[in-house]
Amino acid sequence: MSSKIRRKPRIGVFKFASCDGCQLSLLDAEDELLGVARAIDIAYFPEASRAMLKGPYDIGLVEGSITTYHDAQRIQEVRRKCKTLITIGACATAGGIQALRNWKDVDEFIRVVYATPKYINTLKLSAPIAEHVPVDFELRGCPINKYQLIELIKATSAGRKPNVPTYSVCMECKRKGNVCIAVAQGIACLGPVTQAGCDALCPSYDRGCYGCYGPMESPNTASLSNQFHILGRDNAEITRAFRGFNAWAWQFRKAGEESERT
């Protein structure tokens, strides 16, 4: 065994356009929190601590999408300071629910929402972090799964590949012994094209999957759209189905736009 004491990894948590839910998953670790705090050195985490230590950081956890010019500059700086950059959640990984505006005229939205539009500074698109800087790992979910986050931090600190499965939600249903709600009840469910991670939360309660974890590794969205047609859904409904928290993920984007065109 090496006599050298391994230095704890310094972690920075950075927020962009988001709801804070994903970074709070780290604090929500409850039973594991003390262990996590022992294993890592939280250097920058404004949501949790006023102590804001300067970089560089070993691991940067980035939450939120890039929607302003200022944030587009800031992410470059964050990338420079972090050895490993990890995006957490649907906003950082796919643009988030706010990416729905990418199909609309944002200037019109500004006029509708704000009394003094000139105060508002925003880009045309809500873009995932990877469209601006190279990202080392993308953790999916809206919100992320705290156990996957802990696994990811452990794996990154140890320099191994994180064990985060990329198969579909269907696998989780099968493992839980759920009767398929799409087959048995004819409910429109995005489970077959969505990555696992939520332990099939909605299908376990007789609701179709909303696709919170984004596209699985090889989603057959065309086949699922066809199945939705068989279940009696029209094209507009199918487009809406793909336009949720991960609407801007290219596989869902393509599927939604194909239904919109036809």
Next chain:
Amino acid sequence: MNKQQTRTIKVETLARVEGEGALYVKLKGDQVQDVKLKIYEPPRFFEAGTSPNFPILWRASAEFVRSHIR
């Protein structure tokens, strides 16, 4: 405390004020002279989702919930 003493309170990061923000307060004695609140959270335009002007895609979530319930 001196009644004429001026104090300023600057909070660069307020984690939870409709997103992130900053606060500046200037006091003279026990009188507040100036308060500035800055919300620098990027806008996400959820309010537009409740507008009837954008009836189809923007209300995706609410309608999808409805289409999910048999």
